[in-house]
Amino acid sequence: MSGNRLQGACKTHRTSALAQFNSWLTLRRLSLCLSVPVLCAALLLAARAGFGQANPAAVADPHPGAEQVWTPQLNAAERCTACHPGVAPPSAARPSIQQPGRVDPLVPHHTKDWGCTVCHRGQGAAAEKEQAHQPELAPAQPLLPTRYLQASCGICHRADLPDTPDLNRGRLLLGEFRCVGCHRLEGIERPAMLGPDLTDIGNKVSAEWIYKWLKEPRTIIDDSGNTAVNGYQMEPRMPQFRLNEEELRNLTAYLSSLRGKPVEPYAFDPKVVAALENSPDLVDQGEARFRQMFCTTCHSLAVTRGGETKLIGGDIGPEMTKVGSKTNPAWLAAWLRNPQAFLPKSKMPRYEWSDQDLYVVTRYISAKLTDPDLLQGVPKLDAATPEQIRLGRRVFLKKGCGSCHAVPGAKLQEDFGPNLVSLGAESISHLHFGDAKIPRSLTAYLQAKIGDPLSVNPTADMPQYRFNSADLDAITTALLSMTGAPGSGGMERLIVPRTPAEFHPAGAFAQVYERYQCDACHQFNGYGGTLATDLSYEGSRAQRQWLIDFLKNPQTLRPSLILRMPQFNMTGQEAAIVADFIGRNLRSPAVNPAGVDPAQFTPQMAALGKQLYEVKYQCQACHSIGAGGGYVGPELSNVGNWMTAAWIAAWLKDPQALLPGGIEPRRALTEDEIKALTAYLVSLRQSEPAGRAAAAAGVGQ
């Protein structure tokens, strides 16, 4: 390979070999299967044949004839195109030539403005292929492996881009797994609550449970050490700290000594208790209510079917399969009635509980969501000695637990871990590889360090996470994008900042919003969770009465979804407050409520609309009305009571104008077709609005 010199290539360009080179380019167009290595090799051979003895000095002197790109804006001179001559928009004849060798038409940065190394890294000015590419020879800036390439987008684009899913996910994970608890990271939002406040932990759980959790902070493990929900793994937010036996015992002693304020047991109405206490189906009733209230929208439960354990449910709150073995019923009841009294920043909504519901649900949890073997293997723990408690507190601070958890008499620990805002530009001479048998490169280091912190430093304090390889790549990508503050000289102008979204609910609505934590799942003007419908334009879409009925008794709108809106048992007054706020404040400028007058619809129009729906456009491929139809879009049998005519018409005209990125295909409907379809859809009403009918029939009681 020693002949594979860029010198040769440059020389090739500048001399009569150009003729050969050109004919060779023609060949490239002729032969479809010619791949890049072949190109390089052919080039190399051509160079060797006549010009093998190229003068190396020619390279040091950037001659105007040499293939070199200079980007003054970035102060970069590079020679990549000497070997990668195909870096030009692909021709129609050869649209799919592999990288490197072309500028992808979809990447909106052209090499003539940006050069190559700003994104691909590598030493662009190097004279030899190895020096340009390989980590050992290009330690200052080795080539970035393709699978982390999205990191380069993130250097300037601090806001998420639609085409950088790995980068976006990595950023999300850095916040979700509380990396920001210990490290300073550019642009990663700090979650409102890093970890639970531990002031009362001794009242909540037993010392044995604390010991078990500190040793291994998860309760369900399959053979490979993981559980999966819908294909993705569910990791507890708390990592594993690799504590030795003594540390475990001392820390357990300290934590179980934290008994801030004792839990006041909730006094159930004795009549309710007397009526239910001995009822044989007490636990079944509890399970039914648990399911109807859709606790599993946020919490998952492990379900074993056919020998395979899967977590079913959401991941907003902790996994709960064995929570009954963790907490006692008195604590549970007090928590469920008012979670924010324990953890002010908790995302758990404050349900409206009847004594009956609260009683049966807590009984169900304590009886069924348990595991008698949970604490198996936990040694007998004697009463904590003051010495143990003192040492335990020391472990707490030494391990940085105080970065995420509040305890009495200590401020949250800040900047416990190293500052990582410019990790992505770190030189490998600053990294400690220890004895790790890994390539000496930043990417290999990051993967090793996050995968197993001890692999590069046997005395590391950093805890152990268990990411699957896709998530590990995503996190590596996000870290690589953090290259520090932009240099001077105009570079800072290139940064596209992330603008944090905000939403400020007001008035009576604000209280209901806080109580039910609407933003945990719903988006409001770009702020909030993404689990459920974006409500920014809900006021243009939904009719007031429908909203009230829905809030009081949520029904399934999209048959394909597993996760549903929980039943909070909202009062009529609360529902009206929410509906009024939505109607007034959450409107789309693209929908004019007066623009469509349902009174003008005739039965003939509706009949035509039905035809269009069923025959010409076959909407039933995705939507169902009653029995027949597809699962993809919302169920439409009550759409006339649900949506406003103005919304339906605007949606049919251009769905993406109301929901950017929405999946409903935009069709070329005529004005008359839109009218007819709207007329048909608004005629679809259940005789009584679904909510009221269901309530009357006793559903959810």
Add this chain to the structure above:
Amino acid sequence: MRKHFAFVALALCLGAGFSAYRGGAAAQADPRQKAYATEPDWNDPQRLIPLNYQQARGKRLFYQYCVWCHADATPAGPSNRANLNPVPPLLNDGAALNGKSDEFLLEITTLGGSAMGKSAMMPPYGRTLTREEIQALIAFARAIAQPPYQPPAPR
């Protein structure tokens, strides 16, 4: 012209040498190393198919727009495919799609089934997705096809 021929021969020999060499290394090489993304072979999830930039983009679009009808499992649970009549081909169904030209696939995705004399249950995406996005979708379909897709020889 003879010179060209000599070059083709040379290039092919070299190419063969190279791929043999790379084939040897590929036994342990991580297929993700040189790829923007990967997709498990739908018929053999152990096998990862490396995707280039365009195919990776197609993958993202597929899982957003098309997975509901052209796959048997979706991110949100049950697939809609069984509800449809005619039942749409799985996107990796080489037997159904390999014989169709890129142009045909582009047109039916852009204009919808009814415009191409097929079922209206295949919606038109020409006003929702750009031409480049639809090309990316086709590139993804070609990449995951089983049996594998062979592009037609250039004329």
